[in-house]
Amino acid sequence: xxxxxxxxxxxxxxxxxxxxxxxxxxxxxxxxxxxxxxxxxxxxxxxxxxxxxxxxxxxxxxxxxxxxxxxxxxxxxxxxxxxxxxxxxxxxxxxxxxxxxxxxxxxxxxxxxxxxxxxxxxxxxxxxxxxxxxxxxxxxxxxxxxxxxxxxxxxxxxxxxxxxxxxxxxxxxxxxxxxxxxxxxxxxxxxxxxxxxxxxxxxxxxxxxxxxxxxxxxxxxxxxxxxxxxxxxxxxxxxxxxxxxxxxxxxxxxxxxxxxxxxxxxxxxxxxxxxxxxxxxxxxxxxxxx
Amino acid sequence: xxxxxxxxxxxxxxxxxxxxxxxxxxxxxxxxxxxxxxxxxxxxxxxxxxxxxxxxxxxxxxxxxxxxxxxxxxxxxxxxxxxxxxxxxxxxxxxxxxxxxxxxxxxxxxxxxxxxxxxxxxxxxxxxxxxxxxxxxxxxxxxxxxxxxxxxxxxxxxxxxxxxxxxxxxxxxxxxxxxxxxxxxxxxxxxxxxxxxxxxxxxxxxxxxxxxxxxxxxxxxxxxxxxxxxxxxx
Numbered sequence: 142x143x144x145x146x147x148x149x150x151x152x153x154x155x156x157x158x159x160x161x162x163x164x165x166x167x168x169x170x171x172x173x174x175x176x177x178x179x180x181x182x183x184x185x186x187x188x189x190x191x192x193x194x195x196x197x198x199x200x201x202x203x204x205x206x207x208x209x210x211x212x213x214x215x216x217x218x219x220x221x222x223x224x225x226x227x228x229x230x231x232x233x234x235x236x237x238x239x240x241x242x243x244x245x246x247x248x249x250x251x252x253x254x255x256x257x258x259x260x261x262x263x264x265x266x267x268x269x270x271x272x273x274x275x276x277x278x279x280x281x282x283x284x285x286x287x288x289x290x291x292x293x294x295x296x297x298x299x300x301x302x303x304x305x306x307x308x309x310x311x312x313x314x315x316x317x318x319x320x321x322x323x324x325x326x327x328x329x330x331x332x333x334x335x336x337x338x339x340x341x342x343x344x345x346x347x348x349x350x351x352x353x354x355x356x357x358x359x360x361x362x363x364x365x366x367x368x369x370x371x372x373x374x375x376x377x378x379x380x381x382x383x384x385x386x387x388x389x390x391x392x393x394x395x396x397x398x399x400x401x402x403x404x405x406x407x408x409x410x411x412x413x414x415x416x417x418x419x420x421x422x423x424x425x426x427x428x429x430x431x
Numbered sequence: 432x433x434x435x436x437x438x439x440x441x442x443x444x445x446x447x448x449x450x451x452x453x454x455x456x457x458x459x460x461x462x463x464x465x466x467x468x469x470x471x472x473x474x475x476x477x478x479x480x481x482x483x484x485x486x487x488x489x490x491x492x493x494x495x496x497x498x499x500x501x502x503x504x505x506x507x508x509x510x511x512x513x514x515x516x517x518x519x520x521x522x523x524x525x526x527x528x529x530x531x532x533x534x535x536x537x538x539x540x541x542x543x544x545x546x547x548x549x550x551x552x553x554x555x556x557x558x559x560x561x562x563x564x565x566x567x568x569x570x571x572x573x574x575x576x577x578x579x580x581x582x583x584x585x586x587x588x589x590x591x592x593x594x595x596x597x598x599x600x601x602x603x604x605x606x607x608x609x610x611x612x613x614x615x616x617x618x619x620x621x622x623x624x625x626x627x628x629x630x631x632x633x634x635x636x637x638x639x640x641x642x643x644x645x646x647x648x649x650x651x652x653x654x655x656x657x658x659x660x661x662x663x664x665x
Binding site: 309316317320323324326327 | 479481500501502505506510511512513517518519520521522526529530531533534537538578582
């Protein structure tokens with residue numbers, strides 16, 4: 142294996158990791174504010190993928206442009222889910238919350254199967270397989286674009302959370318729910334907003350990987366697990382942790398696929414995951430919150 | 432201003448408040464004293480609607496607030512500084528204060544209020560960029576009170592503000608409470624520091640195992656035999 146192959150895999154790992162980070166950030170915001178682990182996260186992403194697929198095939202909207210439609214729609218989808226279902230179990234036992242989110246995820250994936258069959262769908266754009274060449278290293282065009290969009294969204298979200306009153310109120314709710322209530326913050330509304338944002342992130346990630354990934358109803362479960370690993374690795378509730386976690390997982394997958402073999406990449410990912418947790422059980426960024 | 436009528440409350444099967452009657456008039460400092468577990472904090476939680484009363488009425492400025500949510504109670508000007516300060520740990524002092532003026536009615540006075548509480552607590556001004564979670568107990572208590580003031584409260588509920596503080600900070604906190612009251616904020620104080628709090632109170636109630644057993648002016652209760660024996664060790 143040459144050095145350029147390694148460099149190549151590092152770069153594509155980083156690019157994929159950016160999208161993973163987006164999925165992880167969504168999960169970590171939901172967990173940070175509600176203390177609920179959203180086991181339907183990957184399925185929400187799947188809904189985003191199908192949305193992107195149909196916007197492209199039926200209306201001819203480019204997947205990357207369709208983010209502008211997918212993101213607000215998925216926000217509403219998540220906000221509605223929170224308002225109708227999750228808000229009812231916020232003070233329930235964790236196992237009940239887990240059952241609810243798993244159930245919602247199953248309903249989503251099975252509805253998708255019913256509506257669209259379990260056939261794999263492929264979204265092929267004119268640039269799906271095109272790439273830029275840079276000093277002997279080729280950079281996939283769709284991956285690069287999706288990475289740039291991810292960066293913009295992450296920066297925008299960070300700005301929203303740190304610089305706006307509503308963003309700060311979401312952080313306050315995550316840090317001390319009762320104190321937030323005593324400051325006149327409507328924590329139920331903040332929960333709806335957070336689940337909306339988390340879903341928008343997952344849905345957007347779905348849109349961004351749609352041009353490079355197979356689209357099928359069960360695609361979510363693998364990503365739920367991935368999102369969970371990313372957020373635990375980075376430290377539950379930390380946005381910087383989730384970003385870091387996403388990029389690390391992307392890198393490890395990509396580099397171990399070329400250096401060992403692609404069947405072994407999950408083994409390496411989980412080995413590193415366990416190793417980090419053994420050394421730092423609270424995750425890379427520790428207990429820090431939103 | 433605040434009238435509580437026959438308030439009952441239970442945690443599960445355990446009733447912790449029994450027919451509480453309590454009133455706070457505008458401009459007063461009213462204290463509820465009582466031992467640990469007598470139901471003082473639970474009373475405040477009921478007023479702030481962090482928990483829902485089982486029966487009885489809570490009226491604030493002529494409006495029944497039983498069916499309001501906590502954030503709506505705050506919007507009415509009824510604000511609690513909770514026990515244990517409950518500072519937002521990952522926010523700076525300034526961010527904590529700005530959260531205090533989250534409600535719409537407090538936004539226009541935000542900058543003026545920041546200046547006001549900085550004059551009141553110069554130490555907070557010095558530490559405005561420090562994370563709330565890294566401050567000492569006394570500083571956090573100052574921040575908690577200052578954050579409460581940022582909401583422009585009409586009635587400020589203070590839950591054990593002197594708990595766990597050094598004698599110097601206890602003295603400062605009690606002075607501050609009087610100063611806030613002089614600026615026109617009505618105070619309902621819950622305290623275990625019976626002597627200090629009765630001294631500054633217009634009126635006070637004694638709570639024992641969830642029932643109000645005594646009430647009167649601060650000086651009446653200070654000279655009451657039961658209070659002396661039960662709380663002041665005399």
